[in-house]
Amino acid sequence: MVLKTIKGRIILIISVMLVFFGVTVIFNIFSLIKSNDGLESYTVFSDRTAVISQVEINFFNASLALKDYVVSYDNQMAKSFLQSISYVKDAISNSTGEASELQNLIDKINIYESSFNSIVQLNNEKERLINQDFSNMYIELSQYIAEFKDLAQKNFVSTLVFYSDSFLQSLDSLVEVSSTYFQSKSQGDKNSVLAAFNQLDSYLLTMQYGITTDDLKQKFAEIQEFVTQFKNTFEKIVQAIESQDPIIQEMEQLRVEILNLLEEQRAQLKEQQDTLGSRFIKENNRSILLTIILTVIAFVVAIITVIYLIRSITKPLLELRNKINQFKEGDLTVDFQVKSKDEIGQMALALSEMSKELRNSMGSIRQASDKVQESSVNLTKTSQESRENSEELKRQMDTIQTYAEETAGNVEEVT
Template structure:
């Protein structure tokens, strides 16, 4: 019943139009959400690529810092290395992925830092040996040789004095060559230092045969002990320095592996981007096309339904208007009855009922009018007869009047005659 009324049809059409356009808008919003999710995924991939590039840059800086550190062993270079490694760790903390490559990268970075810390510890040990032992032993050795030389001069042992001076020069040369080796860590500089130690041993061996007093022998023994300690500490320093080489080599191998893993991760991200990009474009184009199609369908259906609504209202109204015009012209036979159940149909049916009642009333009036006409005709005839009778009566009255006048004249004549009599 609701849909048979104009209001119901209008409401239904509006509801259908709203549903169609709502579906188009909803699909458009849904497409935008899906597109935004895809764009977010693509952005995440771009961020991951940027993060990998940032990690590569920090790792490159760390590798340069390592290279400088194993040359200069300065605190600033050490700090730069640790800062870059810390930045890499922070980048991994922001990494949401738990892929095998990322896990391996994290473990490699931690191992790389641990190896660097081992180098730092070995360098600290080396510096401690140089400052706390090597330098002190060298100073004590030089002081002992100087005292030994003075005693030799007192004992007038010129040969010992000569070799003592030569030993002092050799010790100074050992210190100089050692410092060169500590900086260069080259095998050649190390061999030069060892050669100088051998030369010093030769000098001591020669001086051993020229000892003429117990004081010289005692000082020589002390000097020989310092030389042995001096050489032993140098060997320890050499071992400390050379123990860094396999660590540095291991770090170099690890550097290559880390760079390979970063490159693999970058390549994987690039493949994902290359795959996701065209997919996003295709999905976006499809969503746009479907949205346009739904909008066009909604628009066309809306136009059709509006046209249907207009025609469903105007057509019966036009017919109703024409019938009313006929009715206005006096055609009481017009049938207003309608099969429609809407407001126009209800109004037409009401007017149809009214016209039927009006026709009945007109029929009754017509019957009464015919009766009045018949009565009027009879009354007219009776009136005519009455008028005729009145005319006859008038004629007779005129005759009577004339007779009366004549009688009155006769009476008057009689009276006059009587008077005369």
């Protein structure tokens, strides 16, 4: 029923065009949404790659701070290390990725940080032993030797006085080489310190044979005990120093493992990013191609439907115009019927009815004209007969008149 009217066809064509263009627009919107999702995913991978880069930079700064710290033991370097590690942990915690891989990375970084804290604790313990125990023991031991020397002088034991001075000189030398060792941490300087302790033990062993009084013996026993404590303190310092080396080696191994994990993360992200980028480009190109195809189809359908609409209107109009021209030329037999069922078809039907009525009217007029013509012929015949009768009557009258005149003449002649 819709196609039987021009208005219906126009509405149908507009609806079809709107449907096709609507499908094209919806597909474009869907493609844009999908492209936006792809861009967001690509951005996520880019952000994660940037996070990995930032983590590597901060971890590199932490490694530099560690190297500087184990050389200078500067507290500022320790703060720099902990701050860089904190940045690394925060960046990894806020990153999105495989939970197991991130947890493994965080665990190793926690171990790395814990190892550094152990080094700091060992160094603090070393500094405490050096600056407090070792230094105080050196001062106290020097005082003990000075007191022992005074007792030896009071007891007139010159050999003990001599060895006391030698002991003090060796003690000063020991402290000096100890300071060198505490800075260099080299095995050679350590051996020098141990040799200095052996020298002290040698002096003590020699001094032991020169003790003659109980007060010297008591003071000497205190010196021996204090030297033992002094040596034990040095051994604790050595242990605090040498315990750092395995930890530093372990941290170096952890550093390599962490960098390898970060590199693996970067490689995976790069691979995923490249894959996503390639897929995104392909999908985007396919969407563009489909959009072009749908747009072309929509335009073709629009053109075809418009042509169909124009032809469905103009073709019956042209047929009707030609028939009207024939009708105008006097051809009353023209049939105005057209195939169209729309308003044009209705108008053609009305013209056809009008033509039919006109033909009927013309037929009636022709019949009436024939009757009039027949009556005119009969009237003409009657008139002609009347004329002939009149002429005959006139001739008869003339004859009668002639006879009358002749009769009158004859009468006159007779009379």
